[in-house]
Amino acid sequence: METVDDSVWVSLVPGPPQFESRKMMSVYSKFLRELQTSRRRWLVSGAAGFIGTHLVETLLNLGQEVVGIDNLSAGGKANLEAVLTRVSPDHKSKFEFYEMDISDIEKCRRHCEGIQYVLHQAALTSVPRSIKEPFLAHRCNVEGFLKLALAAQESGVEAFVYASSASVYGQGQGSPLSEEAPLMPASPYGTTKWIDEIYAQRLGQESPMRFFGLRYFNVIGPGQDATASYAAVVPRWIHALVRNERTEIFGDGETTRDFCDVEDVVQANLLAAVTPTGSVEICNIGSGLGTRLVELHETIVRLLKEDGIVCPPNAPRFGPFRAGDVDRSVADISKAIKILGYAPEVSLEVSLKRVIRHALGKGWPE
Numbered sequence: 009m010e011t012v013d014d015s016v017w018v019s020l021v022p023g024p025p026q027f028e029s030r031k032m033m034s035v036y037s038k039f040l041r042e043l044q045t046s047r048r049r050w051l052v053s054g055a056a057g058f059i060g061t062h063l064v065e066t067l068l069n070l071g072q073e074v075v076g077i078d079n080l081s082a083g084g085k086a087n088l089e090a091v092l093t094r095v096s097p098d099h100k101s102k103f104e105f106y107e108m109d110i111s112d113i114e115k116c117r118r119h120c121e122g123i124q125y126v127l128h129q130a131a132l133t134s135v136p137r138s139i140k141e142p143f144l145a146h147r148c149n150v151e152g153f154l155k156l157a158l159a160a161q162e163s164g165v166e167a168f169v170y171a172s173s174a175s176v177y178g179q180g181q182g183s184p185l186s187e188e189a190p191l192m193p194a195s196p197y198g199t200t201k202w203i204d205e206i207y208a209q210r211l212g213q214e215s216p217m218r219f220f221g222l223r224y225f226n227v228i229g230p231g232q233d234a235t236a237s238y239a240a241v242v243p244r245w246i247h248a249l250v251r252n253e254r255t256e257i258f259g260d261g262e263t264t265r266d267f268c269d270v271e272d273v274v275q276a277n278l279l280a281a282v283t284p285t286g287s288v289e290i291c292n293i294g295s296g297l298g299t300r301l302v303e304l305h306e307t308i309v310r311l312l313k314e315d316g317i318v319c320p321p322n323a324p325r326f327g328p329f330r331a332g333d334v335d336r337s338v339a340d341i342s343k344a345i346k347i348l349g350y351a352p353e354v355s356l357e358v359s360l361k362r363v364i365r366h367a368l369g370k371g372w373p374e
Contacts, residue, residue, distance in 0.1 A: 035349025054130030056083030110152035116159035138197035149200035212288035225294035229270030230366035261302035269354035294339030
């Protein structure tokens with residue numbers, strides 16, 4: 009297999025270290041170099057979604073064999089087609105995509121055959137939507153999880169890495185949140201992710217397959233859908249501001265969130281798949297830094313102005329808190345640093361610049 013010169017690592021390990029992580033960054037860099045010379049077979053569920061497409065692209069650029077599955081209820085096939093325009097023809101040939109629902113256990117079994125690592129991202133991810141449609145959230149996030157996990161176990165998969173969420177912590181917790189904090193989810197979405205963790209704990213006692221849950225905090229990056237009914241705050245605000253529309257903050261703006269770049273989430277998934285651990289593990293994945301929503305809004309407005317976008321002169325509207333929202337959510341990432349060598353490498357400002365560049369049609373960020 010061809011080797012990759014150092015320039016390639018700029019795209020695979022984006023940006024300079026932002027959080028005093030030069031020592032830890034070498035863990036991921038070393039792993040990427042090793043993976044480049046060792047082809048493995050991966051399955052990515054939710055492959056057409058926001059995080060899924062970034063995983064698929066990174067793995068293909070590393071020369072890996074990738075099976076993507078998605079029912080296309082949230083992510084569009086066009087997202088994957090765009091990914092395939094950014095990889096070489098040789099790497100593109102190593103990708104297989106199947107439109108399917110993970111509630112179909114027979115199809116899960118079929119596509120798990122020969123897979124070494126499953127990266128499970130498929131889910132109904134919106135807190136407000138889970139409140140509106142709790143049965144759908146349960147079917148997607150719990151039944152789908154269980155069927156894919158059982159199929160992976162039966163097929164001899166080595167590791168099952170799955171997306172959990174900071175929503176499992178709920179309201180009224182201290183900050184930063186460690187994995188030892190009590191779990192008190194405030195929404196059906198958070199509850200479904202908690203149930204997934206319980207199932208992983210139980211199933212992990214029954215087979216050699218490792219279960220590794222990643223409790224994502226607020227993931228951002230280019231490619232998030234800004235127009236969906238339950239769009240995340242960063243793409244929603246940018247989409248509104250570039251159209252000279254006024255934005256809205258739910259609550260008083262003092263709500264604090266931990267924003268994590270999608271490339272750091274990719275890093276966590278790949279490291280979790282290959283790092284020897286116990287049969288069941290859980291880690292927070294975030295930046296470890298908190299940002300108030302009013303600060304986030306001010307930063308987005310400033311960066312847009314630097315890019316020549318004239319934003320609405322009025323301050324954002326402040327509306328009531330939404331059901332299921334929590335006041336403060338910041339990750340303690342010391343466990344992920346210790347057992348994975350995880351090191352968030354992309355600062356919030358750099359991440360926002362990438363999102364803005366993509367939203368303005370200035371190409372896919374390096």
